[in-house]
Amino acid sequence: MADTVVKTPKLDELEKGKWPSFVKEIKMAAKTSPMAQDLLGQLELSYEQKLGHWKHGGIVGVMGYGGGVIGRYSDMPDKFPNVSHFHTIRINQPSGWFYTSKALRTLCDIWEKHGSGLTNMHGSTGDIIFLGTSTPHLEPIFSELTKAGFDLGGSGSDVRTPSCCVGPARCEWACYDTLAMAYDLTMSFQDELHRPAFPYKFKFKMSGCPNDCVASIARSDMSIIGTWRDSIQIDKDAVAEYASRGMDIKADVVDNCPAKCMEWDGKELHIENSYCRRCMHCINVMPKALRPGKDRGATVLIGAKAPIIEGALLASVLYPFVKIEAPYQQIKDVVAKIWDVWCEEGKNRERIGEFIQRVGLGNFLDAIEVEPVAEMVAHPRENPYVFYEEYFEEDETAEEQK
Amino acid sequence: MPEVMQERLTDIGPPHYDKFLPPIVKENYGKWRYHEVIKPGVMVHVSETGKKLFTVRAASPRLISIEKIRNYADLADKYCDGYLRFTSRHNVEFLLTKEENIDPLIKDLRVLGHPVGGIQNSISSIVHTQGWIHCHSAATDASGIVKSVMDELVGYFETMVLPGKLRIALACCLNMCGAVHCSDIAILGIHRRPPKIDHENLHKTCEIPSVSASCPTAAIRPATVGGKPSVEVIEERCMFCANCYTVCPSMKLNDPLNDGVSIWVGGKVSNARHEPMFSKLAIPFLPNNPPRWPEVTDAVKGLVELWAKNARKYERMGEWINRIGWPKFFQMAGIEFQKEHIDDFKHAGLTYKRSTHLTF
Ligand code: SF4
Ligand code: SF4
Ligand code: SF4
Ligand code: SF4
Numbered sequence: 001m002a003d004t005v006v007k008t009p010k011l012d013e014l015e016k017g018k019w020p021s022f023v024k025e026i027k028m029a030a031k032t033s034p035m036a037q038d039l040l041g042q043l044e045l046s047y048e049q050k051l052g053h054w055k056h057g058g059i060v061g062v063m064g065y066g067g068g069v070i071g072r073y074s075d076m077p078d079k080f081p082n083v084s085h086f087h088t089i090r091i092n093q094p095s096g097w098f099y100t101s102k103a104l105r106t107l108c109d110i111w112e113k114h115g116s117g118l119t120n121m122h123g124s125t126g127d128i129i130f131l132g133t134s135t136p137h138l139e140p141i142f143s144e145l146t147k148a149g150f151d152l153g154g155s156g157s158d159v160r161t162p163s164c165c166v167g168p169a170r171c172e173w174a175c176y177d178t179l180a181m182a183y184d185l186t187m188s189f190q191d192e193l194h195r196p197a198f199p200y201k202f203k204f205k206m207s208g209c210p211n212d213c214v215a216s217i218a219r220s221d222m223s224i225i226g227t228w229r230d231s232i233q234i235d236k237d238a239v240a241e242y243a244s245r246g247m248d249i250k251a252d253v254v255d256n257c258p259a260k261c262m263e264w265d266g267k268e269l270h271i272e273n274s275y276c277r278r279c280m281h282c283i284n285v286m287p288k289a290l291r292p293g294k295d296r297g298a299t300v301l302i303g304a305k306a307p308i309i310e311g312a313l314l315a316s317v318l319y320p321f322v323k324i325e326a327p328y329q330q331i332k333d334v335v336a337k338i339w340d341v342w343c344e345e346g347k348n349r350e351r352i353g354e355f356i357q358r359v360g361l362g363n364f365l366d367a368i369e370v371e372p373v374a375e376m377v378a379h380p381r382e383n384p385y386v387f388y389e390e391y392f393e394e395d396e397t398a399e400e401q402k
Numbered sequence: 403m404p405e406v407m408q409e410r411l412t413d414i415g416p417p418h419y420d421k422f423l424p425p426i427v428k429e430n431y432g433k434w435r436y437h438e439v440i441k442p443g444v445m446v447h448v449s450e451t452g453k454k455l456f457t458v459r460a461a462s463p464r465l466i467s468i469e470k471i472r473n474y475a476d477l478a479d480k481y482c483d484g485y486l487r488f489t490s491r492h493n494v495e496f497l498l499t500k501e502e503n504i505d506p507l508i509k510d511l512r513v514l515g516h517p518v519g520g521i522q523n524s525i526s527s528i529v530h531t532q533g534w535i536h537c538h539s540a541a542t543d544a545s546g547i548v549k550s551v552m553d554e555l556v557g558y559f560e561t562m563v564l565p566g567k568l569r570i571a572l573a574c575c576l577n578m579c580g581a582v583h584c585s586d587i588a589i590l591g592i593h594r595r596p597p598k599i600d601h602e603n604l605h606k607t608c609e610i611p612s613v614s615a616s617c618p619t620a621a622i623r624p625a626t627v628g629g630k631p632s633v634e635v636i637e638e639r640c641m642f643c644a645n646c647y648t649v650c651p652s653m654k655l656n657d658p659l660n661d662g663v664s665i666w667v668g669g670k671v672s673n674a675r676h677e678p679m680f681s682k683l684a685i686p687f688l689p690n691n692p693p694r695w696p697e698v699t700d701a702v703k704g705l706v707e708l709w710a711k712n713a714r715k716y717e718r719m720g721e722w723i724n725r726i727g728w729p730k731f732f733q734m735a736g737i738e739f740q741k742e743h744i745d746d747f748k749h750a751g752l753t754y755k756r757s758t759h760l761t762f
């Protein structure tokens with residue numbers, strides 16, 4: 001197709017430089033895909049005009065599913081007919097983003113037949129993204145994907161594809177099995193994932209420790225972050241080894257402890273564990289000497305989101321500590337209650353975090369039958385306008401005083 | 403033989419991860435004892451059993467062709483019995499059991515054009531979004547800025563010379579697909595012009611009550627324009643969030659003259675030391691200047707280097723700024739403080755300075 005190659009002087013600039021170039025990737029795909037060629041043409045125009053040329057998504061999908069495909073259409077179909085349809089397909093990634101070369105090749109073969117040959121590995125939520133196909137290809141892609149053991153991810157007002165950190169598969173700090181939990185929740189909520197029925201999206205993210213490698217505290221409606229209740233495990237010899245190899249344990253470790261609960265006398269490291277905030281700093285710095293405790297579980301937080309609509313939120317504590325073991329019943333039970341309340345009373349496009357802000361955390365806890373605990377707030381209220389729900393009448397007080 | 407109706411599979415979920423774990427991972431699942439960074443982009447995890455797993459992490463542009471994925475698969479076959487994974491920041495990781503394969507793999511990755519690094523005190527790949535490649539709301543492109551910024555910063559990806567970790571993220575509009583609002587440096591596409599209303603078509607494409615209801619500042623009200631039912635926008639109330647555009651294509655926010663990029667700093671998601679924090683506004687507006695966005699690239703590079711020079715060991719961008727105070731940050735960064743830096747949305751009052759703890 002060398003004769004139809006479009007001129008892209010602006011994009012060509014982005015082939016230079018040391019960082020891997022997405023333009024080279026599109027050009028690789030354009031060798032065989034007319035779609036990728038027209039994408040180059042349209043993108044070059046966007047670079048000239050400083051303006052995107054995609055229309056608002058339309059409703060497209062595969063039979064029986066309401067999510068997983070994002071409709072996308074060019075606003076210049078006459079000029080770029082091969083991207084007049086350019087839909088995205090979200091494919092549920094395996095937990096921890098592990099693959100075999102064989103599985104990757106299978107995905108590539110399907111996508112070579114039915115789409116632009118361009119992907120994101122991976123999208124922001126965690127899915128495998130197939131970027132650019134047309135409506136008639138959707139059912140064939142779906143059928144080939146499911147035959148190969150893959151299924152679509154979430155989109156729209158549904159459970160979005162859960163994602164997790166690498167966890168016990170390769171990390172010594174994992175306080176629970178993030179891969180197993182992500183897989184279990186994904187399988188348990190298949191219906192909620194494929195058939196949008198919520199006020200808005202609902203994301204689960206699982207991190208094995210407070211380092212939170214999948215940014216769950218910033219990005220998920222329910223964030224499950226591994227932690228421990230007992231004492232940090234100390235290997236004294238390894239501490240001494242770090243010291244002898246030149247680590248300044250006072251400056252690097254002790255002085256950076258946010259709880260100021262560590263002491264180092266040049267020989268022995270002491271941690272007052274009842275004050276430790278489980279921040280991970282000391283463990284991160286001395287992985288050979290310090291490890292999370294043995295009584296492990298997770299802190300469950302709720303309500304993180306980006307700004308749209310009412311402003312960004314970080315997740316806040318729902319359960320300070322939960323043991324995380326299959327079948328995760330305590331979590332599933334509370335999730336069911338949360339969804340009930342939110343589906344009943346949530347407004348259209350209101351994330352759970354915004355819903356909680358609107359009705360108040362106290363009222364929300366009542367509705368989902370969870371007892372308030374001090375760990376849920378940064379500090380108790382400063383304002384004295386308290387809503388008491390009951391008060392005494394004269395005669396009741398008299399009754400009581402009898 | 404009559405054709406058997408093929409059963410249509412649905413709701414099967416993702417493949418079980420177990421199918422894709424290398425044998426060494428299966429054998430040592432949950433038994434990892436510690437890890438060490440051997441050199442930039444290379445680490446070893448050591449199990450309680452003494453077994454060692456080597457990881458080589460390489461950069462990726464996130465937008466990759468199937469040809470590249472096949473290249474990755476070939477490398478995985480050549481060096482790691484066919485096993486590999488991806489990270490939450492779009493890097494690709496090769497999982498090796500043979501230490502002697504590390505250097506040949508790195509060499510092959512170099513030939514393929516993929517630098518190795520992004521571990522420990524380095525800048526990892528920029529989490530980013532679709533931009534003009536695939537999204538209707540984009541106020542800027544994503545991949546082009548990321549490529550331009552990382553071409554400048556790749557040296558910090560391939561080394562570990564920074565005081566701590568630095569996480570950059572980019573979103574091309576306020577929808578913020580990706581955790582940009584809690585990044586050391588966030589690059590955010592912004593609109594600055596109220597919606598251009600397509601009065602001809604609005605009543606055909608959108609429900610007027612839901613358009614009015616979509617606006618967080620109640621700037622939209624129903625109106626009849628040119629005899630047609632439509633809406634009007636009270637422009638002084640518009641904060642260019644594009645919520646209305648999300649629900650109604652006839653409320654276009656995209657505008658080449660006014661769209662551009664803002665820069666935010668000091669956020670983090672990890673709980674290490676300081677609690678997680680939001681990023682805060684450093685530079686309200688920089689122009690869209692494709693293909694290389696020199697203004698954005700210079701600004702980001704300047705901020706990285708300012709932090710690298712002044713932060714103490716382990717201090718993330720936000721921890722450093724907390725220590726020195728925001729006025730000092732603006733002064734050192736040479737950024738003029740202006741009205742746009744002062745919050746005026748919901749919890750704005752909580753962001754005012756309420757003490758005399760000031761530096762001069
Ligand atoms: S979140 Fe913790 S357990 Fe999970 S990969 Fe990161 S450091 Fe390891
Ligand atoms: S985990 Fe954090 S709070 Fe706990 S002892 Fe270590 S540094 Fe201190
Ligand atoms: S951040 Fe905005 S413009 Fe970018 S991909 Fe997401 S919705 Fe589209
Ligand atoms: S852009 Fe946002 S603030 Fe402006 S009119 Fe639309 S919804 Fe309202």
